Amino acid sequence: MSTSETGNSLIIAPQWIGDAVMTEPLLRRLHARGERLTVGALPWVAPVYRAMPQVAEVIDFPFAHGGLQFKARRAIAKRIAGQFDKAYVLPNSLKSALLPFLASIPVRIGYLGEARVGLLTHRLKNPSNKPPMVAFYSALSGEDGLDADRPQLHMSAADVEHTLQGLGLQRGGYHVFAPGAEYGPAKRWPARYFSELAAKLGLPVLLLGSGKEAALCDEIAAPVNAAQAGKCINFAGKTSLLQALCLIAASKSTVSNDSGLMHVAAAFGVPQVAIFGSSSPLHTPPLSDRAKVLWLKTDPSYQPPLDCAPCFARECPLGHTRCLNDLTVARVLENL
Template identity: 40%
Template sequence: MPATVTDSPSAILVVGPSWVGDMVMAQTLFSELRHQYPDCAIDVLAPTWCRPLLSRMPEVREALALPFDHGDLRLGERHALGKSLRGHYQQSYVLPNSLKSALVPFSAKVPVRTGWRGEMRYGLLNDVRKLDKERYPLMVQRFVALALPEGAPVPGLDEITAPHLQVSDDSRNGAMAAHNLNLDRPVLGLCPGAEFGPAKRWPEHHYAAVAQHWIERGGQVWIFGSGKDQPVADMIVGALENGADEHAVVLAGNTSLEQAVDLLSATMAVVSNDSGLMHIAAALKRP
C-alpha cells in the first residue's frame, strides 16, 4: 500500500527540477498544493540559481539550497542534508526522475514521499507513481498529477493554474537602474538563444528584421540571454540599419537571472526561441 498524507500537512518539501523551464512549470504543482492546503508551508529544495524564480512564486515559503552541481552524486552529503531536515515535513514530492534526487527526503524521514517511478526508486519513495506518457502528455499535467490521488482524472489545461511569477516595482526599477535602462520607448524583448543549439534557433536575421520594424515604429529592443548568446545578440544589433542600433541593448551575458526576470517584466512583448527565458516570459504574462 502506498503511504498516504495526513489531511492537513503543516509543511511540504518539494525537490525541484534543475532546469529553468521545468522550474517555472513546477509552479503548477505549488499552486495545486496551495489550493489543497491553504495553510501549509511549501519549501522547495533546488539549485541555488533557482532562488530568483522561487522568490517570485507566492506559494513558496523558502527556497532551500541544493549545494550540488547537476549530475553530482555525493551520497554522503545528500544524506547529511536530509538528516538536517528531519522532523520538519510531513509530505514530500520529488519532481526529477533520478535516484539521487529522492535521497534527501528519504534521509529526512519524510513520512510520505511521492514521485514518478523514474530510476526504480522503490523504498526511497513510498508513494511511487507509474508514468503513462500518453495519459499525461504535458509536463504541467505530470507535475499536478502528483498532488492528486493516483488514478484521478487527468486535469485539463483549464483546470491547471498557469505559472505566474510576481515582480515588485522596486525590484524592476532596481534592475533597470543597474543597467541604465528606461521606459521612454516601449520595450520589445528578444531571447534569441535556444536550449538545444542553432538547430532550434530562429535565424538571427529574422530577429533583426523584427527589431528593425519595432524600433522604426518608436520602440526599443532589449536582447536577453546567457553569455553564450552574446555573439548572436551582437549579430542582431549589427544588422540594424538607419541608426536603429541606438535603441537596441544587448543584455545577454550581462544580467543575473534575477535581473533578467525583473527586466522581462518591463517589456510589452517577447519574441523567443524554446528556452528557459521563454517560460519566464510566459509566466510574466508577456505576449
C-alpha cells in the same frame, strides 16, 4: 494517493527554468490546501521560486550538474531531518529522490524512474505519451482538473523598479528577445531573422540569455546597431536571473524560441510571440492568453507540409530546418 493535506512540505525542484515555471500550478494547489512549502532548488533556478508567493522558503542546493554528490546530499539531509512531513520529488532522477530519503521524510511522492522505487513511498507511473508538463507535475497533488491551471509568477514592484532604474530603462519602453535554446539549433530561429525583426521595431530591444548565448546575441545585435546605434542591447550573461525576470515582466513584448524564458513571459502575462521548430507546443506551450504560438507544422497554408515535425531533435536530421528557416520575419512582426 492517501496523504494528509497540511504540514510542512519539501519540494525538490527541476533543474531547468521552463520546468520550474510549469511546476507553479502544483505549488499553488498544495499551498491552497494548507501545506507550508519549502523549495530546494539549484541556484540558477531558485529565483523562479522566489517569484511564487505561495513558497514560504527557498533553499539553494549547492549541487552541480551530473554526479551523485552523495556527501553533499547527506549533509543537507541531516540539517533538515525532522522538519518536513512530506516531500514532492519533481525530477525523475534517482539522485533527486535521495535527499528526502536520507532526511527520513515520512511521505515521499514522485514518479517512478531510475530504479528509485525504494526511495519513494508514493509512486506515480510515468505516462507513455508526452502530456502537457503542467498537468504532469500537477498530478503529483493527487487532485483532478489539472488542465485548467496556468503558471503565474509575481515580481515585487520594488525589485522591478530597482532593476529598471539601474539600467536606465522604463516599464514598457523596450522589447525583449530571448533568441537562445540550450537544447540545440533545431529550436533556434535564425539569428539574422532576429536582427531583421529588431531593426523593424520602434523601441529598443534587449537580448536576454545565458553567458553561453552571448556570442549569438552579439551576432544579432551587430548589424542592427551598425545602422541604429544602441537599438539592440546584449544582456546575455550580464544579468542575474532575478534581473532577467524583472526585465521580462516590464517589457512591451517578448519574442522567443521554445525556451525557459518563453515560459517566464507567459507566466507574467506579457504579450509574446513563441516560435517553435523541432519541439511541440502541444507538450510545452506558453500558457497565456497573450501568447501567440507560431509553428509551421499546424499552418495549413504552408506547403509541402512538415510531416517531419515534431522530431524533438537537437539538430535537423534532414539538414534543412524548414520548420524555422521558412518562418518569415514578416509573419512574426504581424503577430507582435
